[in-house]
Amino acid sequence: xxxxGVSFCFDWEVRLIEFLQDHMGSILTWAAKIATLFGEEVVxxxxxxxxxxxxxxxxAKRMGLGMVIGIVVAPVFKNLMHRNRPYIDHDKIKCxxxxxxxxxxxxVTQGYSFPSGHSVNxxxxxxxxxxxxxxxxxxxxxxxxxxxxxxxxxxxxxxYPTDVMAGWMxxxxxxxxxHLLRKCVKTQWKLHLGIFVLACMGLFFCxxxxxxxxxxxxxxxxxxxxxxxxxxxxxxxxxxxxxMVRLVLGFALYFGVNMLLKLPxxxxxxxxxxxxxxxxxxxxxxxxxFLLLGxxxxxxRREKM
Numbered sequence: 299x300x301x302x303g304v305s306f307c308f309d310w311e312v313r314l315i316e317f318l319q320d321h322m323g324s325i326l327t328w329a330a331k332i333a334t335l336f337g338e339e340v341v342x343x344x345x346x347x348x349x350x351x352x353x354x355x356x357x358a359k360r361m362g363l364g365m366v367i368g369i370v371v372a373p374v375f376k377n378l379m380h381r382n383r384p385y386i387d388h389d390k391i392k393c394x395x396x397x398x399x400x401x402x403x404x405x406v407t408q409g410y411s412f413p414s415g416h417s418v419n420x421x422x423x424x425x426x427x428x429x430x431x432x433x434x435x436x437x438x439x440x441x442x443x444x445x446x447x448x449x450x451x452x453x454x455x456x457x458y459p460t461d462v463m464a465g466w467m468x469x470x471x472x473x474x475x476x477h478l479l480r481k482c483v484k485t486q487w488k489l490h491l492g493i494f495v496l497a498c499m500g501l502f503f504c505x506x507x508x509x510x511x512x513x514x515x516x517x518x519x520x521x522x523x524x525x526x527x528x529x530x531x532x533x534x535x536x537x538x539x540x541x542m543v544r545l546v547l548g549f550a551l552y553f554g555v556n557m558l559l560k561l562p563x564x565x566x567x568x569x570x571x572x573x574x575x576x577x578x579x580x581x582x583x584x585x586x587x588f589l590l591l592g593x594x595x596x597x598x599r600r601e602k603m
Contacts, residue, residue: 303382303410311458316390318453330450331395337416337447339369342423347548350591351598352541353534359523364422366519367472369512370497372418372465376410377504383411385455394454398508400569407569409508414457414465420444421469444469490520505571507579514580518587525592532595544598551594555586 322330335341342365350358385393386403393402400407409415424443427436448462483489497516500509526532535541559582560568567575 303380303386303405305382305387307384307387307458308460311452311460312384312388312391314459315384315452315455316388319392319394319455322453326453327394330453333446333450334395334416334454336443337420337451339419342419344545344549345423347590348541348545351534351544351548351595355532355534361423361426362519364426364472364476365419366512366516367476367493367497368419368422368469369415370500370509370516371468371472372413372415373409373504373506373509373512374497374500375413375464375468376415377500377506377509379410379412381410381412381458381461383408383456384452384458391455393456395456397456405506407507409506411457412461412464413468414448414451414461415508416451417444417448417457417462417465418469418472420447421466422472425469425473487524490523494520505573505576507576510576510580511583514583515587517580518584519591521584522588522590522592525588526595530592530595530599532598535598547597548590548594552586552590555589556582559585 346358346362346365349355349361383393383397385391396402397408402408421444424440427440444466448466451457451462452459479489483492494516497513500513504510563575563578568578569575
């Protein structure tokens with residue numbers, strides 16, 4: 299399977315991106331880069347880590363379920379549509395921030411354009427707070443953050459406006475379907491198994507790294523949640539010093555284990571488009587997610603209150 303994408307867009311999309319990039323200036327460009335950070339997977343994982351390890355693990359599990367669905371669904375659509383990113387097809391559109399590290403023109407690492415994964419994930423993540431909280435200012439943030447993140451994506455030249463609008467719509471659909479499924483499917487493992495089986499359909503046609511990363515995170519999440527509920531059952535805390543310790547150790551574990559799991563393989567293999575390399579990526583993220591959410595919280599039980 300090749301990775302050359304296809305070009306399709308409306309004229310107004312190109313004109314809008316060019317207009318924004320011609321008039322944003324350095325301050326607004328900087329603001330767009332800051333806004334897009336709130337849609338980065340690392341930032342949202344950090345937020346989930348704080349909620350799960352420190353503040354409210356039940357809320358984190360509800361939000362996490364939507365997020366793991368979002369990080370799989372977006373790449374599935376991308377691999378079906380094969381839409382090029384706007385800066386690839388239009389010389390006047392600049393890539394002001396590469397979607398992922400590496401060559402901005404490498405589709406394997408950067409992914410396709412439609413839909414915007416940032417828009418899907420931010421809608422699911424922050425929209426989850428919107429639907430689950432009665433405070434008006436939190437509800438406002440639940441709407442404002444996905445909006446700003448989405449606008450930043452096409453202002454930076456990495457998505458078309460229709461990518462962003464589709465991402466918002468897909469995120470809302472995920473939230474709505476999950477709300478219905480929680481009412482209809484009372485057994486957690488059946489719900490998780492059904493979602494995972496559907497997500498695995500992408501194995502037949504997805505050949506970009508983001509899909510296998512998302513599928514690995516999903517599998518690790520679905521294994522870690524029942525493991526924690528049965529064998530760990532840690533408690534959240536309101537002590538700030540414990541928040542700091544849990545977060546620092548958690549992210550040290552994340553980077554350490556990820557690095558350790560890469561050691562048996564060459565960098566060229568890990569960056570290749572071979573199916574085996576993608577499966578290694580899947581297993582790596584499964585292990586990391588399971589350790590962080592399932593095994594690592596065992597440490598909290600030894601904390602002195």
